Amino acid sequence: MILIIGGRCQGKAAYARRLAEEKGYRILDGQQEAWQPDTKAQVLLNVQEWIRQAVYDGGDLQKLEESLFFDMPELVTLDEVGYGIVPLEKKEREYREAVGHLGQRLAAEADTVLRMVCGIPTSIKP
């Protein structure tokens, strides 16, 4: 699995879409669609958006994570969200924590982790 992380609007999804197109992968994008546990997509974009929905709609985060990992995707993009002040609002703190922990888990499972800055990927794993 390739995990692409980085700040917002750094070109992660555009990069992932190019890779996905080459391989003919099916894409599910958190910015466009709700999470569908039964979808067999090899590419998951903007996974932080499903986490945000689960946190705000009282969804089951653990179930979301399990279904994310059940059929291991080939390519995942996830925002880095931890480079700021701890948010005052509880839900925002939960969101940030959940994204961070998911990112750690994904990075541990991934064969390759790319970090995107200004549209340029830097490999930080292996």
Add this chain to the structure above:
Amino acid sequence: MMHLITGGSASGKSAYAEQQLLELPSPVRYYVATMQPWGEEGRQRVARHRAMRADKQFHTIECYSQLEQLVLPEDNGVLLLECMSNLAANEQFEVGGSDAQICDRIGQGIRHLQKQTKHIIIVTNEVFSDGCRYDADTERYIRLLGQINVRLAELADQVTEVVYGLPIQLK
């Protein structure tokens, strides 16, 4: 040649960028300042940056927006633009237009400066990783600066991220 330098607040990217400018052989070194000094804090910030540059003999030009209209006194010098995050804000909030128009205008402005210089250094800012959501104008600003950074990095020959004074070469 075009060198894009990015980094967080107070990462040392300005000092690094100024050093890069000094190391380029050229009779004239332009410093294009894009921050409008609003209020006391703004004036102090400008004064601090001016003091940092005092003995470097840069030719300072203040240009808060519409780079595409900036004509340098002499061609073939070297130039440092600081900083894209201020320029983008001025373009968004004062000049206006759609995202595409603003991106195109900034792109044109940079190309216009490239034609008048032999080397251009652009400082920008990393504001994308705090996990926070903001009001619509700020959300738009973040998206806009992200797009501008990606586009500039494509055009640039060299891209560097400065982390606490340490330059990491991305391209």
